[in-house]
Amino acid sequence: MELKEVIGRRRTIRFFIPFREVEREKIQKMLEAARRSSCAGNVMNVRAIVIWRDQASDELIKAITPPIGYQQMQTAPCFLLWYNEPGVYEGARWIESVLGLADVRRIGTNVEATKAEINERLRPGFMAAGAAMGLAPFAYMDVGQAIAQATLVAYDEGLGSCLMSGPAIERAAKLLDLPESAVPVCLQAVGYPAESWEAGGQTPKPPFEEMFFEMKYGQPFEGDEAVVEELSDSRMIQEPAPLPWREEELIYLARALDLEDRILSD
Numbered sequence: 327m328e329l330k331e332v333i334g335r336r337r338t339i340r341f342f343i344p345f346r347e348v349e350r351e352k353i354q355k356m357l358e359a360a361r362r363s364s365c366a367g368n369v370m371n372v373r374a375i376v377i378w379r380d381q382a383s384d385e386l387i388k389a390i391t392p393p394i395g396y397q398q399m400q401t402a403p404c405f406l407l408w409y410n411e412p413g414v415y416e417g418a419r420w421i422e423s424v425l426g427l428a429d430v431r432r433i434g435t436n437v438e439a440t441k442a443e444i445n446e447r448l449r450p451g452f453m454a455a456g457a458a459m460g461l462a463p464f465a466y467m468d469v470g471q472a473i474a475q476a477t478l479v480a481y482d483e484g485l486g487s488c489l490m491s492g493p494a495i496e497r498a499a500k501l502l503d504l505p506e507s508a509v510p511v512c513l514q515a516v517g518y519p520a521e522s523w524e525a526g527g528q529t530p531k532p533p534f535e536e537m538f539f540e541m542k543y544g545q546p547f548e549g550d551e552a553v554v555e556e557l558s559d560s561r562m563i564q565e566p567a568p569l570p571w572r573e574e575e576l577i578y579l580a581r582a583l584d585l586e587d588r589i590l591s592d
């Protein structure tokens with residue numbers, strides 16, 4: 327699938343085929359996509375633990391279950407617990423990572439001059455900020471970018487997913503032996519959709535002009551209809567939810583998967 331279509335097809339899936347295992351290779355591909363994401367200074371603070379439902383204790387599943395997670399937690403065969411590892415920003419590790427970019431010729435034009443500039447001008451500030459940077463908004467953005475890339479690969483591989491958050495995630499830290507420094511960010515249910523891939527249509531978003539501005543706040547970035555048409559042709563923009571048959575699909579899904587009529591977990 328072309329990238330734009332993958333972006334267009336991605337929508338949260340909450341009903342999975344419970345008996346269809348996700349191939350290990352597909353999860354590996356998701357993780358490789360996460361590993362290739364952009365990240366401040368290339369420190370790569372994103373981490374994930376793969377949890378296979380059939381190998382997990384009831385206690386663990388209960389601990390990772392978020393409040394709004396009934397359907398996906400009942401049906402998904404695999405979960406990824408994504409967390410932030412701020413420890414990678416400790417001491418000189420951040421600066422070493424940036425220096426490493428000069429070594430592999432990804433930053434600057436002259437290795438020695440670039441390293442000297444980093445050491446003289448950036449090192450003091452980086453060292454002073456230290457581990458706190460691992461908890462700064464951009465560190466979480468980096469985790470989010472990695473998750474987004476993994477998610478797109480999942481859809482490209484025919485899988486669906488539901489990202490979830492919630493205080494319950496932190497209770498799982500002990501059971502998973504997470505290091506003290508780890509900050510759980512979200513839980514991602516992954517599996518083959520039991521829903522049609524349309525899942526009732528593309529999730530509607532706020533108007534474009536309400537979200538994006540040009541030159542200053544309040545001055546909308548005016549979209550061009552021709553671009554909207556082009557993106558519709560390339561399937562990035564798709565039919566918005568709800569499709570006419572969604573109601574029947576939901577009734578069918580609930581019956582087929584023997585689910586109660588609720589979204590909240592126990």
Ligand SMILES: Cc1cc2nc3c(=O)[nH]c(=O)nc-3n(C[C@H](O)[C@H](O)[C@H](O)COP(=O)(O)O)c2cc1C
Binds near residue numbers: 336392393395489
């Ligand atoms: C960080 C995060 C947390 C979320 N938490 C939940 C959740 O706890 N339960 C749930 O059903 N959906 C959850 N979602 C899914 C959102 O509701 C969904 O992404 C949003 O409605 C937009 O729909 P879309 O993903 O189809 O574009 C979460 C999504 C994100 C990114």
